[in-house]
Amino acid sequence: IDIFNKLKEENTGNLYYLSTNIVPAVRMGIIKKIKKDIQNGKAPVLVSTQVVEAGVDLDFDMGFRDLAPLDSIIQVAGRINRENYKEKELSPLYIIQFQKENGNFESTLVYDSLTRDQVLKALEDKTEIPECDYFELIDTYFSSISEREAFNESRNFFESIKILKYDGDNFAVSKFKIIKDSSWAISVFVELNDESKDARRAYDELLNGEISKEDFDKNFKNIFNRYIIAVPEKFACELENINGFTENIKLVQKENVANFYDENTGFIRKGESEKTYFF
Numbered sequence: 472i473d474i475f476n477k478l479k480e481e482n483t484g485n486l487y488y489l490s491t492n493i494v495p496a497v498r499m500g501i502i503k504k505i506k507k508d509i510q511n512g513k514a515p516v517l518v519s520t521q522v523v524e525a526g527v528d529l530d531f532d533m534g535f536r537d538l539a540p541l542d543s544i545i546q547v548a549g550r551i552n553r554e555n556y557k558e559k560e561l562s563p564l565y566i567i568q569f570q571k572e573n574g575n576f577e578s579t580l581v582y583d584s585l586t587r588d589q590v591l592k593a594l595e596d597k598t599e600i601p602e603c604d605y606f607e608l609i610d611t612y613f614s615s616i617s618e619r620e621a622f623n624e625s626r627n628f629f630e631s632i633k634i635l636k637y638d639g640d641n642f643a644v645s646k647f648k649i650i651k652d653s654s655w656a657i658s659v660f661v662e663l664n665d666e667s668k669d670a671r672r673a674y675d676e677l678l679n680g681e682i683s684k685e686d687f688d689k690n691f692k693n694i695f696n697r698y699i700i701a702v703p704e705k706f707a708c709e710l711e712n713i714n715g716f717t718e719n720i721k722l723v724q725k726e727n728v729a730n731f732y733d734e735n736t737g738f739i740r741k742g743e744s745e746k747t748y749f750f
Contacts, residue, residue, distance in 0.1 A: 472736045475518040479735075485513050490520040492737035494661050496697035498522070505529055523550060530554050534564040538578040540586050541593055541612045545605055566594065589616050656701040660713055661732050662725040663698060670695040671722070675714050706740045 475488045485508050487501055508515040509530060521539075523529065524546035530553035536544055544566060552562040569577040578587055593612045594600075600608060627642035637644045662668050673691040676682045699720070710721035710731070723731045733739055 475736060478516065478518065483516050485515040487515060487517045488519070488736050489517060489522055490737065491522055491700060492702075492740075494663065494698045494700055494737070496667070496694075497663070497737075499697075502527060502529065523547075528553070532559060532562050536564060536566055537569045538566060538576070538582075538587065538590060540582065541590055541609055544590075545609060548602070548605075585616070655703055657704045657707050657719070657721060658699050659702045659707050659710065659721045659723060659738065660695070660699050661723045661728065661738070663728060663732070664725075666694060667698040668725055670698065671713070678714050700738055702738050703740070706738070709741075 472488070472492075475486070478486055487505055489498060489501055493501070505515050505517060506529065514532070517523065517529070517531070521543065524543060527550070529550055531551050534547055534551045536547045544564070548564045551564055552559040571577060576587075589612060592615065593608060624642070628644070628647050630636075631639075631642050631644050635644075636642075640646075660667075660671060662671055670691045673682065673687055674695055677684060677687040702721075707721045710723060713720040713722040731739055
């Protein structure tokens with residue numbers, strides 16, 4: 472968001488922002504606008520989180536990426552000259568280590584030291600990496616990680632599977648989860664327009680038993696889900712639960728959208744400037 476706002480101050484034309492901070496319904500519209508700009512040769516500029524790394528069919532002339540796991544970096548490279556145009560075959564992705572004013576690297580707040588160390592080791596002494604070397608690069612990277620302690624948890628669970636140890640300590644089979652709990656995040660429904668307001672009203676009717684689940688699923692479920700985002704709970708504490716207290720989904724009502732949702736960068740995380748880090 473800081474980078475987007477800085478570019479906006481510089482009057483950067485055709486500027487867009489994408490992240491899970493924006494409701495999916497709006498994200499789809501932004502992607503369509505970017506595609507249209509690309510088709511019309513308008514050279515759009517996109518500031519994005521990892522949401523653009525996979526499953527988004529966009530084709531840029533160049534990219535800039537903060538230090539990240541190597542597979543993530545290569546995913547971003549896949550958004551550059553995606554159509555494989557001959558005249559753009561040397562389109563670059565620049566890897567940068569963003570630093571804070573105190574000298575700390577931004578990536579240390581996101582990735583563990585093992586990941587950063589192995590990425591830096593894989594990229595050391597390389598000023599340019601051609602696409603034909605990607606496979607060897609990523610193979611070496613994952614081999615070096617697997618030789619370290621990174622997979623201890625997986626190995627411990629696998630040992631429990633072999634001896635059918637279902638209950639017990641932290642590595643019992645019953646404790647295994649593909650996706651870890653995100654207790655810090657909460658669902659927020661944003662009433663941005665009449666479509667979302669109708670879907671929310673239908674959801675209330677479903678909870679009150681006024682319409683059947685079949686009717687809701689058929690006519691409103693997909694629309695309803697397109698206006699939900701996951702927000703750190705501390706930023707949504709001012710909001711009331713949808714339909715009173717019967718559902719753990721927070722609601723931003725249409726008449727209150729301006730206080731909680733920015734049309735460019737999505738949900739407004741009040742107080743985020745008071746930096747809080749989780750280790």
